[in-house]
Amino acid sequence: MAIPTTRPGGPAERAQLPLEREPDALTIGRRIRHLRTVRGMTLEELGAAIGRAPSQVSLLENGRREPRFSQLQAVARALGASLDDVLSPEPPSRRDALEIELERAQRGPLFESLGLRPVRVGKSLPTDALETIVALRRELERLHTERAATPEEARRANVELRATMRAQDNYFPELEGAAAELLAGVGHTGGPLPQRVAADVAAHLGFTLHHVPDVPHSTRSVLDLRHRRVYLPSDRMRGRSNPTSALLQALAPYVLGHAEPQGYGEFLRQRVEANYLAAAILLPERAAVKALRAAKDARAISIEDLRDAFAVSYETAAHRFTNLATRHLGIGVHFMKVHDSGVIHKAYENDGVRFPADALGAVEGQHVCRSWTARTIFDAEDRLSPFSQYTDTPAGTYWCTSRVQDGADGLFSVSVGVPFAHVRWFLGRDTTRRLASRCPDEACCRRPPEQLAERWAGQAWPSARPHASMLAAMPAGAFPGVDQTEVFSFLERHAPPV
Template structure:
């Protein structure tokens, strides 16, 4: 086994400690060992590794051994603090502060040295905590999902607020127009501007000082339409949001602004009237709901989870699943057993291959919804699934209900039926015995690496936003004060 590398900083402090204990200056020690004082200074500061011959001369001059000089322990508590301070100031975290380093000389009072080291320890602790926050964020996201599930994903206060605002802005029926959204912004003292140079880390930017909401010139791929983006920016103001102080706050605010936007795009009174009529006709369908209000299939599907259980008494589940089978977003108040990790988080978990959310990728006809019954350990569920494509790949959107409630939906007559025994791995995750016997020792795949598994959550008050870029953008577009 190779020798451990020399800790140059500790070595340097041990040499300095012994030199000063003997009352030697760098010049005097240099004359004794035949080395320039400048070289010895770099050695003592951990910036130069001495040759073995110089170490031997130093050990002799200082009345110790080479082994003692190379000992891993600092020679004193003060030396240990000096080493810790030096290391902290040489690290990348300190570099982000833009501050000059403090020289840990003998003239630095011990209490000041202790306080500086304590501050650096706290900075490191907070930075380390931020790196660890993906697990915290997953827990916070799970708590939010369970809260919504307990309320049937219905937030009455936001519903009432959104309904009042769209009506005051002139909404009557059908899709919410861009002009109505602009009037809603005007009622709050804001004007909407479309620009081509939004900071890459943002979807919208609001200038609170000049009353401007900046949007891109076209919808963002993946379903973020311009109306939805504007309404989410408006929502921060009407919901009285403060700057988030934690990732949990940030996630909660995102849930609330998304909910508000959905309430405006598909106002409760008009949407419920539409859904009740379709229920009476036993012809509920996401695609009709989508087309009636001019929104994306995903927005219509999620909005149904807000309203159908609360107003129509039908429990539902909703899934957005990637073509790799990973669950991107999910909700279930109907007993569907969503896959979850040990913390209860569902994001990134693989759904069963037999579920409609994955079976739909095999169909050639992607233009219409696909229907399926699935027998699971928790009962039989009916599902309607629509697939789509973004720059990131294919995905499916599924809305479903327990067998007893399938009678209200279009597609209930489907004869497509699958059996799922997940989470039993024998269902779809464990290869057949004959395949395993043939290929287990012969297969060596190269896995695709997903860099996000190594990344910490984005930092900042608004996680992931480049503040410098945003401020430059605002300065560029702000009117002359």
């Protein structure tokens, strides 16, 4: 997975930029053919100049042979051109670009799977026919990709993203740099981020804010890049969402230079990057690390204290702790957001804890053990005081602290945990709650007790209520689940008069 790219020249200019494209054999071949034709040379003449047979030059021009560097130097000299002329990643003409695209497609697995005879791409193929074939190829690939965007594809994307996050300890310095640069641009030096300063961030980026009652129901916000406007739900529509966080998440795609996602994996990555950037602005790295290091020195790390110090939600504070804990405090950590039904909605770990996972390695959608803190907290009568528990698992003993929050889809627990070796740094380590989990052993909590099973086996027929996403493909479109017609109509309705 490519880690965040940013808008060149924008506020996050120092973050990683896209790598320059490398020319492939097809493009190099087309450039050689173009330069040869412009200079009026035949295949035989170029072959003689570089000491190769005309057939070998033809293979080179058709991209059928990977050229050696010494060979390219000889070709460039023979054509009176520079190596840059030969190695440019851009096709020499629009016609060449179409030919290259068709050649690549015909050599790819999708075309091969259709069992079609390849089209000979040469001068005899009219340009309009070439354009039609390429357009049909693009539409076929789009439909194939759309059909492939199944829940399985989504789970694979989640697995790949979590692996990337784990490899970097969920810490992305380029996003931290982008957040610091934005905060410096509006003069915010630390402490909770007032809504006024969040509005200053928008103005600093050249955007005006507009709170409207008719934001499309399939969206949380809409950016009008043409008129530099940010549309957010009006006060009566905000519900439980934090307006400051919503604004920062809305601006993040612009700051990071996101393009329309080409697949669910890219869409998911962009969502994670936007959330990360918003949290890094709400809890700036320098100030948050200073507070956490002081808490560690006092052996009093608390997600509640981090939440209160920066006036954010518990979930935002918990997420932010996972960004900073390993890199700055040397603490491995895991995070979970779990529905009261026991289903995992979000999860991250780099401390060796073993989450339940399916055959693909996906964690989201799995049921967490009934003995884990993320489940036992739902039985707690006191929802105001911090809740923590030790859990003995096959992977070791873990301490976890958790909170219950109300969401649009019901109650969720948000939990942060660490291995036993690190618990000495945390408030709540003196808890007496301790349970044992043998999951993934089904006898732990997934298999009913033998006596109960004997009494009811064959006598129950529950009506399952699966999520629709289990049965259907991912929603179509660049942004899954978003009604693009509704969004465009909304922008047209609110656009300022010309």
